[in-house]
Amino acid sequence: MILLLAGTMEARNLAGMLAQSGIDCIASLAGVTESPAPYPVETRVGGFGGAEGFEAFLDAQEITAVIDATHPFATEITRRTAKICAARGLPYLRFERREWRSRQGDAWHEAADIADLARIIPPRQRIFLATGRQTVDQMGHLEHAYIWARVVDAPSEPFPLENGAWVVGRPPFSQAAEEALFAELRPDWLVVKNAGGASGRAKLDAARALGMSVAMIARPPAPEGITRREDVLDALEWAEAHA
Structure with missing residues (x-):
């Protein structure tokens, strides 16, 4: 079972691809937005109750890999998740959309x-x-x-x-x-x-x-040493390898 930390458009798109590929996945939403658009996979809403609650959830759901597709500025979630996954030897992917670049005429x-x-x-x-x-x-x-x-x-x-x-x-x-x-x-x-x-x-x-x-x-730097993908097909390929 893959845990998808969601809340972004990219996470919803990836969830759809995971569902179409038949990959077992549960999406997790922080619960900040009221009445979020539905996901095509099993979905939970709300926090985990800190690091201990998160680890208990990983064990209870028999999570085999984590895809962190939260907002690029959700640094606290990303740092905590990456640290816990590294300590447990649990495959972790940071799926993060590309930064915006200025174009001619921008101020x-x-x-x-x-x-x-x-x-x-x-x-x-x-x-x-x-x-x-x-x-x-x-x-x-x-x-x-x-x-x-x-x-x-x-x-x-x-x-x-x-x-x-x-x-x-x-x-x-x-x-x-x-x-x-x-x-x-x-x-x-x-x-x-x-x-x-x-x-x-x-x-x-x-x-x-x-x-x-x-x-x-400016976007804050990602934790060092983590695996990152910016394209949804690349993230899907990683998920297929760790399902």
């Missing part, structure tokens, strides 16, 4: 991390955040005029910053929809993490079309 400015945004974005700017709900309260160091933060599910809590608001929307978004949203809100900057993936590219294409500046937060 990208790379930030090392969230703290580095203050170096890049001038004071009194209108900012559109597409970095996830968990990062919003880390933006207090920015001398912004206003911040919009996009989330999948409407939060029950008020916006954590003085000048700002939530924007609720469920991906995927088209370039036309993104352009219409940016034209309505008129942000000066788009802030994104370099998560990669075709489904998230529309906001970057919209920013280029409208001449918006983009603050691109």
